[in-house]
Amino acid sequence: MNTNGKFFSFNNNFTLIDHQLFMLISYVRFLILMIKASKRSQGISYAIRDVVLPAKELEKKGIEVLHLNIGDPNKYDFDTPQHMKDTLYKVANEGYNGYAPSEGYLELRDAIVNREHKRNNIDYSSDDICITTGVTESLQILLNASLNISDELLIPGPTYPQYTLITRFNDAEPIAYRCIEEEGWQPDVNDIRKKISKRTKGIVVINPNNPTGALYSKKVIKEILDIAGEYQVPVISDEIYDDITFDGKQYATATLAKDVPIITFNGFSKVYLVPGWRIGYVMFHHSGELDEVQDAFMRIARSRLCANSVCQLACIQALKGPQDHIEKVNQKLRKRRDFSYKRLNEIEGISTAKPDGAFYIFPKIEAMEKRLWKDDKEFVLDLLHEAHVLVVHGSGFCSTYGKGHFRAVILPQVETLEKAFDKLEQFMKKKLSKIS
Amino acid sequence: MNTNGKFFSFNNNFTLIDHQLFMLISYVRFLILMIKASKRSQGISYAIRDVVLPAKELEKKGIEVLHLNIGDPNKYDFDTPQHMKDTLYKVANEGYNGYAPSEGYLELRDAIVNREHKRNNIDYSSDDICITTGVTESLQILLNASLNISDELLIPGPTYPQYTLITRFNDAEPIAYRCIEEEGWQPDVNDIRKKISKRTKGIVVINPNNPTGALYSKKVIKEILDIAGEYQVPVISDEIYDDITFDGKQYATATLAKDVPIITFNGFSKVYLVPGWRIGYVMFHHSGELDEVQDAFMRIARSRLCANSVCQLACIQALKGPQDHIEKVNQKLRKRRDFSYKRLNEIEGISTAKPDGAFYIFPKIEAMEKRLWKDDKEFVLDLLHEAHVLVVHGSGFCSTYGKGHFRAVILPQVETLEKAFDKLEQFMKKKLSKIS
Numbered sequence: 001m002n003t004n005g006k007f008f009s010f011n012n013n014f015t016l017i018d019h020q021l022f023m024l025i026s027y028v029r030f031l032i033l034m035i036k037a038s039k040r041s042q043g044i045s046y047a048i049r050d051v052v053l054p055a056k057e058l059e060k061k062g063i064e065v066l067h068l069n070i071g072d073p074n075k076y077d078f079d080t081p082q083h084m085k086d087t088l089y090k091v092a093n094e095g096y097n098g099y100a101p102s103e104g105y106l107e108l109r110d111a112i113v114n115r116e117h118k119r120n121n122i123d124y125s126s127d128d129i130c131i132t133t134g135v136t137e138s139l140q141i142l143l144n145a146s147l148n149i150s151d152e153l154l155i156p157g158p159t160y161p162q163y164t165l166i167t168r169f170n171d172a173e174p175i176a177y178r179c180i181e182e183e184g185w186q187p188d189v190n191d192i193r194k195k196i197s198k199r200t201k202g203i204v205v206i207n208p209n210n211p212t213g214a215l216y217s218k219k220v221i222k223e224i225l226d227i228a229g230e231y232q233v234p235v236i237s238d239e240i241y242d243d244i245t246f247d248g249k250q251y252a253t254a255t256l257a258k259d260v261p262i263i264t265f266n267g268f269s270k271v272y273l274v275p276g277w278r279i280g281y282v283m284f285h286h287s288g289e290l291d292e293v294q295d296a297f298m299r300i301a302r303s304r305l306c307a308n309s310v311c312q313l314a315c316i317q318a319l320k321g322p323q324d325h326i327e328k329v330n331q332k333l334r335k336r337r338d339f340s341y342k343r344l345n346e347i348e349g350i351s352t353a354k355p356d357g358a359f360y361i362f363p364k365i366e367a368m369e370k371r372l373w374k375d376d377k378e379f380v381l382d383l384l385h386e387a388h389v390l391v392v393h394g395s396g397f398c399s400t401y402g403k404g405h406f407r408a409v410i411l412p413q414v415e416t417l418e419k420a421f422d423k424l425e426q427f428m429k430k431k432l433s434k435i436s
Numbered sequence: 437m438n439t440n441g442k443f444f445s446f447n448n449n450f451t452l453i454d455h456q457l458f459m460l461i462s463y464v465r466f467l468i469l470m471i472k473a474s475k476r477s478q479g480i481s482y483a484i485r486d487v488v489l490p491a492k493e494l495e496k497k498g499i500e501v502l503h504l505n506i507g508d509p510n511k512y513d514f515d516t517p518q519h520m521k522d523t524l525y526k527v528a529n530e531g532y533n534g535y536a537p538s539e540g541y542l543e544l545r546d547a548i549v550n551r552e553h554k555r556n557n558i559d560y561s562s563d564d565i566c567i568t569t570g571v572t573e574s575l576q577i578l579l580n581a582s583l584n585i586s587d588e589l590l591i592p593g594p595t596y597p598q599y600t601l602i603t604r605f606n607d608a609e610p611i612a613y614r615c616i617e618e619e620g621w622q623p624d625v626n627d628i629r630k631k632i633s634k635r636t637k638g639i640v641v642i643n644p645n646n647p648t649g650a651l652y653s654k655k656v657i658k659e660i661l662d663i664a665g666e667y668q669v670p671v672i673s674d675e676i677y678d679d680i681t682f683d684g685k686q687y688a689t690a691t692l693a694k695d696v697p698i699i700t701f702n703g704f705s706k707v708y709l710v711p712g713w714r715i716g717y718v719m720f721h722h723s724g725e726l727d728e729v730q731d732a733f734m735r736i737a738r739s740r741l742c743a744n745s746v747c748q749l750a751c752i753q754a755l756k757g758p759q760d761h762i763e764k765v766n767q768k769l770r771k772r773r774d775f776s777y778k779r780l781n782e783i784e785g786i787s788t789a790k791p792d793g794a795f796y797i798f799p800k801i802e803a804m805e806k807r808l809w810k811d812d813k814e815f816v817l818d819l820l821h822e823a824h825v826l827v828v829h830g831s832g833f834c835s836t837y838g839k840g841h842f843r844a845v846i847l848p849q850v851e852t853l854e855k856a857f858d859k860l861e862q863f864m865k866k867k868l869s870k871i872s
Binding site: 140288305 | 470471473510511516524525528581583605709729740742747
């Protein structure tokens with residue numbers, strides 16, 4: 001009999017009566033009608049956050065885990081510019097805590113128009129911009145507004161996972177085009193040409209790229225635009241990391257577009273160091289071809305009310321205030337990129353291309369060939385449990401072109417990166433020694 | 437010829453050459469391939485915000501419009517408690533500008549657990565709560581997670597429009613059950629029983645109700661729960677206005693549920709006066725029946741990252757800090773409700789039930805019988821253009837049980853309400869005099 005007065009106790013006092021009670025309850029639970037989840041939801045998993053669950057289990061046991069999994073600069077030694085925080089407080093005190101316009105505050109859209117003019121030499125109208133809850137919501141609304149059943153979207157392989165997820169959610173088919181690891185993960189334009197079809201409703205470009213850190217060359221962007229023009233499909237250009245580059249220059253797709261309609265996603269999370277504020281935006285650049293899609297976008301946007309009011313207003317200050325933090329961020333990241341690139345290539349069984357933007361590196365697990373792990377997810381979980389280093393499995397970004405890789409962030413300070421890569425090296429040595 | 441050097445000028449200088457150029461450009465635009473919006477997006481319109489567009493047109497001309505359309509207390513003489521604003525600044529300065537956990541900060545979920553225990557005598561686990569970008573996102577994710585094609589959702593008629601929209605978006609069918617105007621818009625339980633079927637995947641309850649302001653009686657909630665229990669479907673209970681009541685007491689559905697699984701939506705927008713912060717939440721209350729749906733909900737939640745980090749943390753303070761603003765809000769609203777109820781019933785051609793919660797009133801346009809307007813939307817636009825008062829057409833909330841009505845907010849100060857209702861009265865007199 002249970003001695004501590006509780007109904008159940010799964011310790012040594014667990015007795016026969018407890019067991020019978022437990023079985024009875026299990027049986028009753030079995031009788032409960034389980035309400036089914038939707039079919040649509042069954043495939044949904046988000047590698048970047050799903051791997052956090054087993055890491056949390058370790059941390060509950062008091063084990064320190066080195067997190068190289070989430071692209072959140074604010075978790076490391078990067079901080080939001082002070083004038084943005086001050087403006088946040090100012091506007092909250094001025095009473096801007098009510099709903100914002102569905103399309104976003106005009107002053108913020110005007111500031112974005114201004115940035116686009118100065119940075120990219122593009123003249124948007126503020127009516128062609130809509131502020132959303134991160135780029136995630138821009139993407140959700142755009143695909144809701146434009147995809148029908150059996151439509152296809154050409155997506156980089158590997159890609160940021162939401163492009164695949166949200167395309168499927170709209171009963172459409174994401175088609176991964178190859179990016180070439182040997183060329184620093186530049187898109188394979190021939191593969192795009194091979195895979196484009198009548199069903200294609202858009203070509204997605206992520207530049208700088210998440211998860212590979214590739215910065216796309218002007219030539220590649222122009223070639224993609226040529227194909228888009230030929231097939232009369234818009235290009236969806238995700239430029240959330242646009243100002244985070246190390247050696248090369250980032251070209252906005254719309255700058256090079258000529259007569260191809262472009263839908264650009266951007267936001268404040270990365271360049272202005274406020275991922276938790278969830279302020280992104282979409283910009284429509286076209287000569288009327290996207291009128292219907294843009295109208296549908298705005299109707300959906302009105303039905304979901306608005307993006308966060310106070311953070312929107314503080315982001316006006318982000319664009320109008322000093323910009324000097326950006327170069328400082330890039331200087332830090334350049335060093336960490338250089339270190340990560342060098343150090344990872346020194347590790348037996350690992351090789352990596354050199355990223356030139358964003359804050360990711362996407363190494364290849366060369367040792368996968370030795371069949372030490374069933375797949376890259378097993379590698380990641382093995383690394384987590386044995387070495388306590390958390391990265392994200394490459395197949396979470398593309399089952400074809402991402403598999404056999406992992407994504408690590410290059411955000412931590414060099415000492416932390418060193419610690420993590422040392423652990424990775426020991427882990428690889430141990431694993432490889434077993435089979436040699 | 438255009439004299440001012442611009443290509444086009446649509447003034448008196450508009451000449452033959454301008455005209456030819458204009459026709460040419462129109463023709464070229466006609467040749468542009470228009471990219472189609474998705475089928476799914478075609479029905480989307482959101483009455484509450486769609487009527488804002490014609491109002492804006494008037495305002496551009498310098499005409500003052502009295503807005504009684506949007507349920508945003510912060511647009512009137514209600515303000516966010518100061519300690520919430522102070523906490524917002526504190527947490528931004530402490531560096532909480534990065535991503536939050538997908539399920540929301542544990543401390544906020546714990547504070548909600550606490551509130552539920554104290555207010556409703558329900559013991560939730562923090563794992564059964566997820567913080568979302570407003571109730572809108574809770575609803576989106578829940579319906580994504582639970583509805584399949586041809587499923588049905590029983591929804592109050594009239595309802596908050598997003599229930600209809602998002603159900604349709606998931607290829608499912610919203611079925612409106614009647615609410616009884618003569619009984620202050622209490623749900624018609626017999627109608628629910630008549631309409632429930634094997635396809636029904638949930639019964640939606642909005643209490644206090646938007647758009648009617650009805651506060652549901654304990655008896656009605658229990659009767660709805662009985663039907664739900666009999667048919668083994670969950671109840672989806674939207675309680676975002678729970679503490680905004682004038683005479684009666686609000687009963688949380690889960691408190692009365694016994695063995696019926698309940699999914700409750702709530703948030704900080706209304707009771708804590710921060711609609712622009714977009715912090716809502718969902719709570720799952722069940723004995724295992726909803727395990728699969730809850731798991732799908734959480735997987736989708738992880739794929740969309742998180743709700744706003746700094747506002748989440750400031751909402752902990754909302755629950756832990758002083759609560760005295762709530763009674764002050766209710767006192768103000770009670771007066772405005774009393775005035776609106778009395779004044780609207782004095783107007784010829786208008787009658788109204790008495791709201792007992794939230795901040796809306798849903799009067800009947802008795803004069804619709806005289807066929808002065810094609811429908812309630814025409815009435816609303818006519819009222820806007822002639823009297824410069826903006827309300828929302830009832831059919832925007834339910835084409836069956838909402839038509840022939842309009843929704844007005846009771847949020848403005850009595851002087852403003854008086855001005856608006858005076859204008860409405862003059863408008864009605866003028867219209868009715870024409871046919872008498």
